[in-house]
Amino acid sequence: MISEKEIKDIAKLAYLKIEDNEVEKLRNDFSSILDYVNKLNEIDTSKISETSNLSKTENVDREDIPKRFDKKLLIDSMPKQKNGYLEVKKVLYND
Amino acid sequence: MTNLTNFTIKQAQNGLQNKDFSATELTRSYLENIKKKDKDINAYISISEDLALSQAEEIDKKIAQKESLSPLAGIPCAIKDNIMVKGERCTSASKILENYRAIYDATVIEKLKTSGAVFLGKTNLDEFAMGGSCERSAFFPTKNPHDLERVPGGSSGGSAAAVASDMAIYALGSDTGGSIRQPASFCGIIGMKPTYGTVSRYGLMAYASSLDQIGPMGKTIDDCEIIFNTIRGLDKMDSTSTDFEVKEVKKEKLRIGVPKEYFGEGLDKEIEESIKKAIEFYEKNGAEVIDINLPHTEYAVSCYYIIAPAEASANLARFDGLKYGTDSKLENPQSINDLYLENRTKGFGAEVRKRIMLGTYTLSSGYYDAYYKKALQVRTLIRQDFEKAFEKVDVIVGPTSPCLPFKIGEKADDPLAMYLADIYTVSLNLAGLPGMSVPCGKSKSGLPIGLQIIAPSFCEKRLFDTGRIIEQKII
Numbered sequence: 376m377i378s379e380k381e382i383k384d385i386a387k388l389a390y391l392k393i394e395d396n397e398v399e400k401l402r403n404d405f406s407s408i409l410d411y412v413n414k415l416n417e418i419d420t421s422k423i424s425e426t427s428n429l430s431k432t433e434n435v436d437r438e439d440i441p442k443r444f445d446k447k448l449l450i451d452s453m454p455k456q457k458n459g460y461l462e463v464k465k466v467l468y469n470d
Numbered sequence: 471m472t473n474l475t476n477f478t479i480k481q482a483q484n485g486l487q488n489k490d491f492s493a494t495e496l497t498r499s500y501l502e503n504i505k506k507k508d509k510d511i512n513a514y515i516s517i518s519e520d521l522a523l524s525q526a527e528e529i530d531k532k533i534a535q536k537e538s539l540s541p542l543a544g545i546p547c548a549i550k551d552n553i554m555v556k557g558e559r560c561t562s563a564s565k566i567l568e569n570y571r572a573i574y575d576a577t578v579i580e581k582l583k584t585s586g587a588v589f590l591g592k593t594n595l596d597e598f599a600m601g602g603s604c605e606r607s608a609f610f611p612t613k614n615p616h617d618l619e620r621v622p623g624g625s626s627g628g629s630a631a632a633v634a635s636d637m638a639i640y641a642l643g644s645d646t647g648g649s650i651r652q653p654a655s656f657c658g659i660i661g662m663k664p665t666y667g668t669v670s671r672y673g674l675m676a677y678a679s680s681l682d683q684i685g686p687m688g689k690t691i692d693d694c695e696i697i698f699n700t701i702r703g704l705d706k707m708d709s710t711s712t713d714f715e716v717k718e719v720k721k722e723k724l725r726i727g728v729p730k731e732y733f734g735e736g737l738d739k740e741i742e743e744s745i746k747k748a749i750e751f752y753e754k755n756g757a758e759v760i761d762i763n764l765p766h767t768e769y770a771v772s773c774y775y776i777i778a779p780a781e782a783s784a785n786l787a788r789f790d791g792l793k794y795g796t797d798s799k800l801e802n803p804q805s806i807n808d809l810y811l812e813n814r815t816k817g818f819g820a821e822v823r824k825r826i827m828l829g830t831y832t833l834s835s836g837y838y839d840a841y842y843k844k845a846l847q848v849r850t851l852i853r854q855d856f857e858k859a860f861e862k863v864d865v866i867v868g869p870t871s872p873c874l875p876f877k878i879g880e881k882a883d884d885p886l887a888m889y890l891a892d893i894y895t896v897s898l899n900l901a902g903l904p905g906m907s908v909p910c911g912k913s914k915s916g917l918p919i920g921l922q923i924i925a926p927s928f929c930e931k932r933l934f935d936t937g938r939i940i941e942q943k944i945i
Binding site: 381382385386388389390391392401404405407408411412413414415416417418420423424425426427428429430435437444445448449451452453454461463464466467468 | 571802808
């Protein structure tokens, strides 16, 4: 079973916070899913190539023409703004 | 005003052309139906009444000036809330985008607008399309119009419920592992996932980019074909898009493949009977039924639940809650990471967080080969299963879902049970194939059952033709 430390490490990598009371449920959920997907090890894939996507494999080029977006809509889509600038919380590092 | 809400696209278009009613009257009728019914069904996250009425007015002007109309002109539709309609809310049913308004139109929306479509509103889904029941919406669950205690399926459950209850004539959904076909099956409508690449994904909020595909949901196959032909095509904004299609004449003797793996353990008895009746119907109507094997079917769900979360963990990394989304309540953050952590943890629901973490884990060094690479190799085998099968048959049929629409909450605590409900649908996304769910019967309790038809890549026409043989014949 996946360890408490591993769960916490993954959360850190994924930029997610985990409360102590969530760790057990996540360990259980992870274990049941990972146990199930381990089924894949029944298959010998040593000579099988990978399919990472299904589209054409050559590069698709296009002219790099700037697209103008609606400025008002762009600014309105921000959670908080001041005079047309994105407003975020002040962050002071306390190292 | 008479109730004008029981239409297919074709019927409504005839009504408009014959001036039986105006586009505005039609749109108002659907908006009223939404007001009346949606408090019980909860299919919509937001209603765009102003946009819909202004679009309908435009069409009425065109009718008055005797301009020729495209088949979708003036027809009211619903759009899944992970597809962007400029100026309208687009939430993906997530708190992290609760107040977000789209700043541009998805390519499919642009195409529908050019065709004169009328947008009634945005429909509910499992958050970021991760789920098969609509219970994972951060806002509210949608109910199945056939039984309000049951789920409409998912993730495009809002779209399916809206069409099934005449709160829209048609809808768009997106399908990553079955999210169009399974809710279509649960709600008794047609839902079609096109070949990967045939419909541009520009403006669709990405869940798993190598699997995601936008597609039509409607009341008839003719309707879905009209929608598909409107939204398909090459788009310079989506490099995976293509306008390739296989042109073919309708076959004289259709060869239908029936995979034995689709009738194994876990399939509901009533569904099995109904699907077998549908296959008999095809046989009676001249098709040759051939038993086939898709030997890697049992690995498809495992494969999917490695690949989809891996891609999701990368796609959802963009949501930091600063540029768009919800404003953080955190006071005096000590570092920028504190803000990200707070925003992402509060903004994403539990299932989304779990899938991001699962993907982060299977992509992390030390586990990449064991999980992600392994899944990509098995994906090749699943693809080859279909390639081999299609050497012998023209289409493959089977059930869309192993189970009938379940009760709200019934599978909520068992993550694996919910994932296994995707068993017949995920393979198509892994292989990029087109598939469609067509209603083919009902359970004794009156719940809809869907037949899944699968065609080779870029053979959508064959899919529609095969579906039409059985459409509304054996219900």
